[in-house]
Amino acid sequence: MRIAVVTAGLTQPSSTRLLGDRLAAAVRDISAGRATDAEVTTVDLRDHAHDLTNHLLTGFGSAALRDVIDAVVGADAVIAVTPTFSASYSGLFKMFFDVLEDRALAGKPVLIAATGGTERHSLVLEYALRPLFAYLQAVVVPTGVYAATSDWGAGAGGLHERISRAAGELVTLLGAGTATPPPDPYDDPTPFEQLLSS
Amino acid sequence: MQFGIFTVGDVTPDPTTGRAPTEAERIKAMVAIALKAEEVGLDVFATGEHHNPPFVPSSPTTMLGYIAARTSKLILSTATTLITTNDPVKIAEDFAMLQHLADGRVDLMMGRGNTGPVYPWFGQDIRDGIPLAIENYALLRRLWREDVVDWDGRFRTPLQGFTSTPRPLDGVPPFVWHGSIRSPEIAEQAAYYGDGFFANHIFWPKEHFERLISFYRRRFEHYGHGAADQAIVGLGGQVFMRRDSQDAVNEFRPYFDKAPVYGHGPSLEEFTAETPLTIGSPQQVIEKTLTFRETFGDYQRQLFLVDHAGLPLKTVLEQLDLLGEIVPVLRKELDALRPAHVPDAPTHASLVARSNELEGSTR
Numbered sequence: 001m002r003i004a005v006v007t008a009g010l011t012q013p014s015s016t017r018l019l020g021d022r023l024a025a026a027v028r029d030i031s032a033g034r035a036t037d038a039e040v041t042t043v044d045l046r047d048h049a050h051d052l053t054n055h056l057l058t059g060f061g062s063a064a065l066r067d068v069i070d071a072v073v074g075a076d077a078v079i080a081v082t083p084t085f086s087a088s089y090s091g092l093f094k095m096f097f098d099v100l101e102d103r104a105l106a107g108k109p110v111l112i113a114a115t116g117g118t119e120r121h122s123l124v125l126e127y128a129l130r131p132l133f134a135y136l137q138a139v140v141v142p143t144g145v146y147a148a149t150s151d152w153g154a155g156a157g158g159l160h161e162r163i164s165r166a167a168g169e170l171v172t173l174l175g176a177g178t179a180t181p182p183p184d185p186y187d188d189p190t191p192f193e194q195l196l197s198s
Numbered sequence: 199m200q201f202g203i204f205t206v207g208d209v210t211p212d213p214t215t216g217r218a219p220t221e222a223e224r225i226k227a228m229v230a231i232a233l234k235a236e237e238v239g240l241d242v243f244a245t246g247e248h249h250n251p252p253f254v255p256s257s258p259t260t261m262l263g264y265i266a267a268r269t270s271k272l273i274l275s276t277a278t279t280l281i282t283t284n285d286p287v288k289i290a291e292d293f294a295m296l297q298h299l300a301d302g303r304v305d306l307m308m309g310r311g312n313t314g315p316v317y318p319w320f321g322q323d324i325r326d327g328i329p330l331a332i333e334n335y336a337l338l339r340r341l342w343r344e345d346v347v348d349w350d351g352r353f354r355t356p357l358q359g360f361t362s363t364p365r366p367l368d369g370v371p372p373f374v375w376h377g378s379i380r381s382p383e384i385a386e387q388a389a390y391y392g393d394g395f396f397a398n399h400i401f402w403p404k405e406h407f408e409r410l411i412s413f414y415r416r417r418f419e420h421y422g423h424g425a426a427d428q429a430i431v432g433l434g435g436q437v438f439m440r441r442d443s444q445d446a447v448n449e450f451r452p453y454f455d456k457a458p459v460y461g462h463g464p465s466l467e468e469f470t471a472e473t474p475l476t477i478g479s480p481q482q483v484i485e486k487t488l489t490f491r492e493t494f495g496d497y498q499r500q501l502f503l504v505d506h507a508g509l510p511l512k513t514v515l516e517q518l519d520l521l522g523e524i525v526p527v528l529r530k531e532l533d534a535l536r537p538a539h540v541p542d543a544p545t546h547a548s549l550v551a552r553s554n555e556l557e558g559s560t561r
Contacts, residue, residue, distance in 0.1 A: 057463035060402045062472060185382045186413045192390035192421075195332050195383055 001174060003027055004075035005042040008082040008093035009115075016115045017044065019147050020081040023113060026167035027079070031174075041071045045092050052095045061099060069100065077109040077174055078138070080129070084116035088128045097136065106137040109173040111166050113145040122146040141169035199532050200543050201525045202242025203235050203518070204277035204434065204501040207255035210508040213456040218508070224254050225261070227511045231504075232265045234515050236272040238522025244275035244307065244501060249283075249316050259292040266300035273545070274300055277396070277501065278309025278377045281338070282330040283320035285354065290341035290362040297367040302546030307375040307396050307432075308335060310384070326353070328383050335374075335387065342371035370553050373544040375432055375499075378410065385410055389417030394430035394543065397494075400503055401459055403472050404493050407433075411494050430543055432499035433490055436475045439520040443478035449513075450477050457507035480524045487528055496536045498543035500528070 005024050009016030020042060028038045045052070051065040061069060072078060082093035097105075112129040116122070125144035133140045143166040151159040205228055211218040219227065232243040243265065245255045255261060262274040274296065279289060289306075297304045310327045311317075317324045333351050340347050341362040349357040366372070375394035378384035379402070388395040395414040397407040411431055418429035438453075440446035447466065454466045454477075469475055476486040491497065502521060505514045542548070 054464040054468070058401065058460045058469075060406065060472070062464070062468065063403075066403075186409060189382055189386055189413070189417065192386050195328070195386065196336060198329070 001031065001036045001038055001077070002071075002075045003038050003040045003077050003079060004072040005040060005079045005081065006045065006072060006093075006096060007042065008045045008090045008096070010046055010083065010090075010092070014083075015147065015149075015152065016081050016083045017042075018152075019113055019115055019145065020079055022163055023079045023081070023111060023145065023167060026163050027077075027111075027170055030164075030167050030171045034171075034175075041075065043068050043072060043096075045096050048096075049092055052092070052099060055099045056095065065099075069104075073100065073104045075108075077111070077170055078105070079111045079113065079170070080133070081113040081115070082129070084114050084121040084124045087121065088124060089114070089132070094132075097132065100136075103137060105133070108138045109170055110138040110140050111145070111170045112140055113147070113166070115147050117149050119146075119148040119150065122148070139173060141166055141173055143169055199497075199529055199536070200241040200273070200499040201521075201529065202240045202244060202273070202275075202499070202501050203231065203504055203521075204244040204246070204275075205231065205255075205503070205505050206246045207248060207253050208458060208506055209252040209254060210458060210506065212508040212510055213452050218252075219511075221254050227505070227514070228255065228261065229265060229268075230511060231514055231518065232272065233268055234518045236269045238518050239525060240272070240518075240521065242273045242275055242499065242501060244277040246277055247280050247311075249319060250313060259296045262304070263296055263299050266296065266303065269303075271303070273303050273305060275304070275375075276306045278307045278311075280311045280316075281308040281334050282310045282324075282327055283317055283322050284334075286334040286338040287341060287354075287357070287360070287362060290338055291364075293372055294342065294362065294364050294366050297372055297546070298364055302367050302370075302550075304546070305373040305375065305544075307377045307394075308384075309377045310381075312379075322353070328381065329353075331384065332387060339371075339391070342366050367546065368550045368553075370546065370549045372546070373549060375430075380406075380410070382410065382413055385414035386417055389414050389423075389429070390421050392418065392421065392423035394432055394498070396432035396499070396501075397434070399434040399474050399490075400436040401473060404474065404490075408493055415495070424541075425539070427495055427537075427540055430499075430541070431494060431497035432501065432543070433494060433497055434474070434501050434503060435487060435490070436473075436503040437483045437487075437517070437521075438477045438504075439480050439483055439517060439524075441479060443482055446477050446479065453507040453509055461507075480520055484524050484527055484531075487524075488531060491532060491535065496532070496540045498541070 005020040007017045007020040024040045031038045048065050051062045055061040082089040110133050114124050125146055145162045145166050147159055209224050235243050245258050247258050249256050258276050310331050314324045347360050375396045376384050376388040377396040399407050415426035415429045419426040438446055438450040451466055476483045504517045
């Protein structure tokens, strides 16, 4: 089973990337010993920022970006992590989901997560990320994971617990096998007589 | 194999001088480019159709009629004729008239147009783009093939006992191509009727169009018009040449960097690696163009875009001189590679011959 982590962290090291890594590790641990082990691909959007801009301007992505998009769209589940910028996901994070084809994530299990300087932004998951993925027709696990700067310090038990809970929900969802690929108009075309009469 | 040029007809400032041509200058430049195309031995000139600035060609048959009078061999075509927002009755009349004036040197390419605001100016809605293309074209075909048409459709006023005049030259409608960037429905339409399919090709990676064209070929065969490799395929291309490839790159770069569509985006090097755009020596253009056949199979028509991004007329005419040099090489190479069962693009003469054959066989 393939898990794609999409992280929009900008610094190196990045707490956003760290949160993505922790979530992926938790998913791997929980799914270990099941039918198939989790195989994780991590996409640092920072590496593709120029290509994403070019994609918006020209309507197509570079070969490198196309590979990344294929890896995410082809994954069995996606872990999406963004820093909180100006009370929402970052522009870079949104750009990636803006260039995906319609219905590319339909039915896909997604775990949403965000980082921020203060706990006061934690609802960004509920009012920004969750509606975005609802619009994309993804299946978002009930627990979103928000990590403020303070969560990384002493008493990080709360964060651990949220990571485990969300990862468990994602693995359960994967077992349910909800993802249905969108119909392919090239492999299964609408016959012309039908187009003509509709 | 047919070679030619297609033009968008944009009025774009020359980024090296900041000066934009007037509409009059641009329109006359398009004509000069078409005449030059015939002079250097190209087969086809195709003009775009647009109804919004910064584009000038809103009235393609007016322009093509003028060019027809000043040429003798060039095939006059469009890239594209808006089948969604034009009245199919007017398309039938305009292009039949052009056919007579040009002694049959006419074909046309249907397109939908991707500019939302244009549709309501002509009483339509872009969300109906595909149904409009399908219904309007079905009517257009009947208007050209039946002397008296009764029609009742979703988009147009009904017709009772209507005859579109003039009737097509020699009773044979112009050959039709369908252009599409991303709609399998349009490839399906082209395949259903056994019409040509044109993939604009430029601006995007070839993988994208590979899928569309192989789909069209497969469906062409499905509908019984011949084998998949006998389907009628046209491709776009975009080139800038100088004898020395570095001169070509240096001269074109300021135009590339500010061009409509891809300007301010990827570098010239990235874009030429990913798309058919070729900047370099005539030999490099020959080599790159030959790869199109490897990707898409034997095809019938190659159109180049040479006059956009604010390039001055003088430069464009120089490009045409160079195209005139490389086209005989490409023609020879591609004709030698093409198996005998793969047809040429239909022309008025070939369609008349086929129609006589069919008539003979039913007698």
